[in-house]
């Protein structure tokens with residue numbers, strides 16, 4: 001048989017699938033994959049059932065249900081003062097993952113340079129490889145996960161087409177400061193690069209940390225593709241309703257990929273998300289305090305289990321250094337945890353291309369029922 005597409009030949013199963021399989025095989029508590037093990041509020045489910053009963057069951061328009069796009073336009077204006085035209089500038093995608101795929105495919109030519117901050121969300125690098133991009137990694141050094149200013153500046157060149165930013169940041173839980181965003185936006189402007197800003201955890205910030213969309217910084221709006229998703233905000237990752245917000249010409253390019261990729265996105269889910277977003281104001285305080293409690297409970301427990309977690313300012317992940325606990329690297333320690341303590345975590349070294357820092361810590365997801373977290377902590381504390 002002839003060879004498959006060269007770009008995918010080095011692809012491996014995602015670390016999330018591998019760890020989940022290992023967790024199942026070892027009957028371990030799964031704190032690896034980033035999704036809640038409990039349902040979102042029941043009124044959410046009713047919204048989708050109603051949408052189906054009302055007959056919203058055929059293909060949606062390729063750019064997304066117009067009502068949902070109008071709701072998003074209003075929301076971004078009210079919350080962040082960002083103005084997007086729902087007709088030309090907002091596109092509904094199959095989760096943030098499809099938004100990332102369409103954006104990269106729409107903008108990046110083979111050999112274009114793309115700056116990726118590591119540790120990164122794994123779909124960025126996979127999609128960049130499909131596009132034939134030259135990936136330029138810039139490390140966020142722990143424990144504060146800041147870049148070295150010189151390293152960031154050196155990464156930019158006239159060939160830089162795109163910069164990928166994720167804020168709040170998975171896996172580290174970092175929320176970027178205005179100064180940091182201004183620095184990276186300034187460089188993107190200087191070298192005329194696009195900015196892909198993945199903000200799926202925009203509403204999941206703690207201790208009053210404020211999320212600043214990249215598009216609100218300086219003149220970044222002109223070159224930024226803002227990506228978000230309902231999955232994390234409403235605790236329904238399986239709904240896969242995401243979106244891109246970008247100026248008209250950029251959105252047009254993204255839509256050209258989207259129409260031949262998925263064409264359109266699950267109709268009743270879009271109607272459900274549209275209704276859910278109307279209730280965002282009343283929903284968010286409960287949502288935030290639920291996750292803040294889980295963060296505090298889990299991080300405190302991890303400390304008692306002899307880890308020193310880096311307290312996240314956002315997302316539902318926490319990372320914890322392992323050097324004082326084991327002679328093993330992250331992958332070995334995760335295997336040891338699954339087999340001996342029956343807890344699955346994620347080894348972050350797979351989210352790096354350059355630095356070896358990922359070998360020195362592991363990532364836990366605390367978007368889990370209290371009893372799941374309690375059980376996991378008991379296991380971590382025990383000498384099995």
Ligand SMILES: Cc1ncc(COP(=O)(O)O)c(C=O)c1O
Pocket residue numbers: 034094095096097098121166170198200228229230231237240241242
């Ligand atoms: C940083 C980041 N971006 C994108 C996604 C994917 O979002 P979606 O499920 O909406 O495709 C995730 C999911 O874990 C994520 O953590």
